[in-house]
Amino acid sequence: MQSSNDEAHWSRTRSLMFTHLAIWFFFGYIVHMFVKPLNQIIIPILNFPLGFYMAAQGSLIAFVVMLFVFARQQDRIDREHGVAEDD
Amino acid sequence: MATQSSANAEFYRNLGRMYGAYTGTFIGFVILLAILEQVGVPNRILGYLFVFFTLAVYALIGVMTRTAQVSEYYVAGRRVPALYNGMATGADWMSAASFVGMAGTLFLLGYDGLAWVLGWTGGYVLVSILVGPYLRKFGAYTVPDFMAFRFGGNFTRFLAVIVLVCCSFTYVTAQVFGTGIIASRFLGMDFTIAVYVGLAGILLCSMMGGMRAVTWTQIAQYIVLIIAYLTPIVILSTQKYGLPLPQFTYGQAIADITAREQQMIQSGLATAANLKPHIEPFLSYTPLNFFGIIFCMMCGTASLPHILMRYFTTPSVREARQSVAWSLFFIFLLYFSAPAYAAFSKLEVYTNIIGRDVSTLRPWLFTWGELGLIQICGKNAVNLDAAVAACKAIAGHPGVVRLQDFVINTDVIVLSTPEIAGLPYVISGLVAAGGLAAALSTADGLLLAIANALSHDIYYKMLDPNAPAFRRLLIARILLLVVAVGAAYTASHKPGDILAMVGWAFSLAMAGNFPALVMGIWWKRATTAGAICGIIAGFGLCLFYLVTTRYFPGVGVKYFGMTSLVHPVTGAPLVDIAKAMALPNAMESWPTLAHPLANKVGWFNLNNINCGLLGMPLGFLVIWAVSLITPEPSKEMQAYIDEIRKPRGDTILQEKA
Numbered sequence: 001m002q003s004s005n006d007e008a009h010w011s012r013t014r015s016l017m018f019t020h021l022a023i024w025f026f027f028g029y030i031v032h033m034f035v036k037p038l039n040q041i042i043i044p045i046l047n048f049p050l051g052f053y054m055a056a057q058g059s060l061i062a063f064v065v066m067l068f069v070f071a072r073q074q075d076r077i078d079r080e081h082g083v084a085e086d087d
Numbered sequence: 088m089a090t091q092s093s094a095n096a097e098f099y100r101n102l103g104r105m106y107g108a109y110t111g112t113f114i115g116f117v118i119l120l121a122i123l124e125q126v127g128v129p130n131r132i133l134g135y136l137f138v139f140f141t142l143a144v145y146a147l148i149g150v151m152t153r154t155a156q157v158s159e160y161y162v163a164g165r166r167v168p169a170l171y172n173g174m175a176t177g178a179d180w181m182s183a184a185s186f187v188g189m190a191g192t193l194f195l196l197g198y199d200g201l202a203w204v205l206g207w208t209g210g211y212v213l214v215s216i217l218v219g220p221y222l223r224k225f226g227a228y229t230v231p232d233f234m235a236f237r238f239g240g241n242f243t244r245f246l247a248v249i250v251l252v253c254c255s256f257t258y259v260t261a262q263v264f265g266t267g268i269i270a271s272r273f274l275g276m277d278f279t280i281a282v283y284v285g286l287a288g289i290l291l292c293s294m295m296g297g298m299r300a301v302t303w304t305q306i307a308q309y310i311v312l313i314i315a316y317l318t319p320i321v322i323l324s325t326q327k328y329g330l331p332l333p334q335f336t337y338g339q340a341i342a343d344i345t346a347r348e349q350q351m352i353q354s355g356l357a358t359a360a361n362l363k364p365h366i367e368p369f370l371s372y373t374p375l376n377f378f379g380i381i382f383c384m385m386c387g388t389a390s391l392p393h394i395l396m397r398y399f400t401t402p403s404v405r406e407a408r409q410s411v412a413w414s415l416f417f418i419f420l421l422y423f424s425a426p427a428y429a430a431f432s433k434l435e436v437y438t439n440i441i442g443r444d445v446s447t448l449r450p451w452l453f454t455w456g457e458l459g460l461i462q463i464c465g466k467n468a469v470n471l472d473a474a475v476a477a478c479k480a481i482a483g484h485p486g487v488v489r490l491q492d493f494v495i496n497t498d499v500i501v502l503s504t505p506e507i508a509g510l511p512y513v514i515s516g517l518v519a520a521g522g523l524a525a526a527l528s529t530a531d532g533l534l535l536a537i538a539n540a541l542s543h544d545i546y547y548k549m550l551d552p553n554a555p556a557f558r559r560l561l562i563a564r565i566l567l568l569v570v571a572v573g574a575a576y577t578a579s580h581k582p583g584d585i586l587a588m589v590g591w592a593f594s595l596a597m598a599g600n601f602p603a604l605v606m607g608i609w610w611k612r613a614t615t616a617g618a619i620c621g622i623i624a625g626f627g628l629c630l631f632y633l634v635t636t637r638y639f640p641g642v643g644v645k646y647f648g649m650t651s652l653v654h655p656v657t658g659a660p661l662v663d664i665a666k667a668m669a670l671p672n673a674m675e676s677w678p679t680l681a682h683p684l685a686n687k688v689g690w691f692n693l694n695n696i697n698c699g700l701l702g703m704p705l706g707f708l709v710i711w712a713v714s715l716i717t718p719e720p721s722k723e724m725q726a727y728i729d730e731i732r733k734p735r736g737d738t739i740l741q742e743k744a
Contacts, residue, residue: 006729006732006733008262009732009733010732011302012302013732017216017217020212020216021212021216022575024209024212024213026214027209028205028209028212028381028385029378029381029382030203032378032381034369035198035368037314039594043338044337046335046339047338047339047342047543048338049341049366052201052366053338054202054620055198055204055205056201056204056423056426057334057426058422059198059205059208059209060204060205060208060419060422060423061419061423063208063209063211063212063415063419064208064315064412064415064416064419065410066212067211067212067215067412067415068409068416069403070215070216070412071215071408071409071411071412071498074220075405075408077733078405078733078735082735083278083733083734083735084405084734084735085403085404085405085729085734085743086734086735087532
């Protein structure tokens with residue numbers, strides 16, 4: 001049955017989920033709603049308009065980094081509650 | 088335990104060495120062919136060498152990794168390390184549409200095309216956070232396996248199989264179609280024969296060893312496709328800007344394109360009406376459809392069975408999560424290069440073709456013109472004389488190619504960029520081998536998903552639960568063959584809607600699977616009745632919107648209150664409804680619907696690729712509402728869900744040995 005440890009584990013897992021979904025929503029949608037003003041900014045040296053750059057590379061990099069960070073954070077939660085798999 | 092882990096460590100070390108050697112051999116092979124080309128070996132021979140060498144390698148891996156064990160066949164024995172599974176998923180994921188089509192779409196649409204790039208990467212966040220690792224812990228062989236367990240019974244299983252087959256079959260047909268195009272262009276074969284040659288390649292990889300063989304060939308295919316994709320643009324970037332990092336130098340290419348666009352308008356080579364500035368947003372999609380595509384492709388990614396089942400093969404839940412991250416990393420390598428590809432080839436086309444005298448067009452163009460993929464002045468550019476004659480026929484034509492005179496099929500962009508830029512033929516052959524690898528690897532994954540669902544879920548779980556392992560695997564292989572031949576037969580008839588259907592597959596998967604998967608894991612209160620109603624309602628609405636808007640627009644207008652979509656820039660209706668309804672065939676497809684990707688009528692100005700946007704929320708709503716009015720799931724089931732949420736411990740489903 002559900003112990004208090006399990007409940008604590010699941011509530012931390014859930015809040016981690018919501019945090020990452022919020023970041024995902026920001027990079028997937030919010031930032032691209034401002035593409036027109038962002039395109040006025042040109043990234044120095046690389047010469048990209050910022051709005052275009054975010055959709056072509058910026059958000060993608062954010063997604064990749066997020067996933068590696070998420071894998072580590074969730075693993076830490078699992079370990080601290082003793083529900084992680086053996087190495 | 089100790090011997091097993093040291094044996095595993097040995098196995099991983101060997102993997103690195105093996106694939107390292109393989110990569111080296113492949114590069115050596117490309118260099119050898121480059122030398123052969125310089126010596127004067129004809130292009131046709133080089134094309135054959137490329138295609139047959141790579142096919143032979145995949146087949147060899149397929150034969151070497153054959154298996155007679157059920158768990159090896161379905162989930163590769165659950166011991167594929169995170170990094171390698173990531174690579175395999177990358178190849179599984181990146182289809183002919185990604186490899187061949189994406190850069191072309193970006194070329195054509197500019198900024199708006201980036202919706203696909205965003206949607207097809209961000210979806211992995213949902214896979215990792217919401218679905219994938221939990222399914223791994225559950226221990227299923229197929230996605231319907233999970234559905235049947237969580238939402239008790241074979242009716243849910245059957246629904247899940249229908250959703251799976253609907254979204255996977257059209258998708259696999261498109262892959263077989265893609266292999267046919269590439270093989271017929273580079274081997275000079277008849278298209279129909281080329282389709283069956285491609286099919287043989289696909290079957291050699293997956294027949295003998297199921298998931299295990301597909302895993303190890305997909306890794307080999309990933310290596311070929313990423314080398315093939317990056318090589319031409321690295322060369323172009325070095326030539327133009329002196330730096331072999333196209334992903335960073337193409338900012339300059341975009342600035343050059345923007346400058347050239349202005350120049351073309353000033354010199355009359357283009358008009359402001361027919362030129363879509365490359366970085367300007369929302370010229371092809373309205374903001375609703377732009378964000379709708381992103382959303383549907385993301386949720387679709389997290390619902391596609393052939394992707395989810397790749398995460399059943401990792402040794403642990405932890406590695407499943409890491410593996411999603413690696414998958415996206417390997418996919419990212421190609422996707423963040425695609426806009427660079429588009430920018431470089433657009434710059435080449437704008438400077439080398441637009442503004443050039445028609446009589447001096449270079450010969451490569453006509454090999455594509457013969458296939459009907461490049462048009463000059465409104466006619467297929469089969470040869471120089473035809474192109475000159477076509478332009479002469481236009482009153483007041485200046486004799487140089489204007490932007491509106493040049494029409495290129497988006498699928499040609501990637502395959503022809505080496506030729507556009509005047510690179511040696513060996514690079515073209517390399518790109519073709521890469522495209523072939525992309526199409527084959529995705530087709531393998533999809534075929535396996537369909538055949539496994541039919542053999543494991545329908546045959547073993549529903550028809551004959553006592554079947555011995557030998558017969559189960561035999562049935563699985565026979566079904567694989569049947570599905571593959573079916574896909575090849577469909578593809579050989581060149582159905583016009585195939586490419587549109589790939590986009591639809593995502594929406595269908597999302598509407599049918601996503602709500603039930605997510606609610607099944609994250610909400611214990613979700614009941615069987617809720618899930619069944621939710622799947623039927625969500626999937627049904629999505630399918631209804633697709634079919635009605637695409638094939639029966641008249642019915643949609645008359646009975647379901649659909650209206651004409653509007654042009655994203657001018658806001659004018661795309662079709663005059665009153666006039667179209669007066670036509671004798673008003674209830675069926677209208678003549679104006681010739682373009683496969685576009686529907687002209689609908690609700691809320693919504694493109695039918697985004698039908699998941701209607702179906703998925705309905706699915707969630709129905710599951711929620713129906714679950715609340717039906718009795719809550721048994722204590723036992725709720726305990727199982729608690730187990731799924733904890734990585735430690737045995738999987739819920741155990742294969743009887």
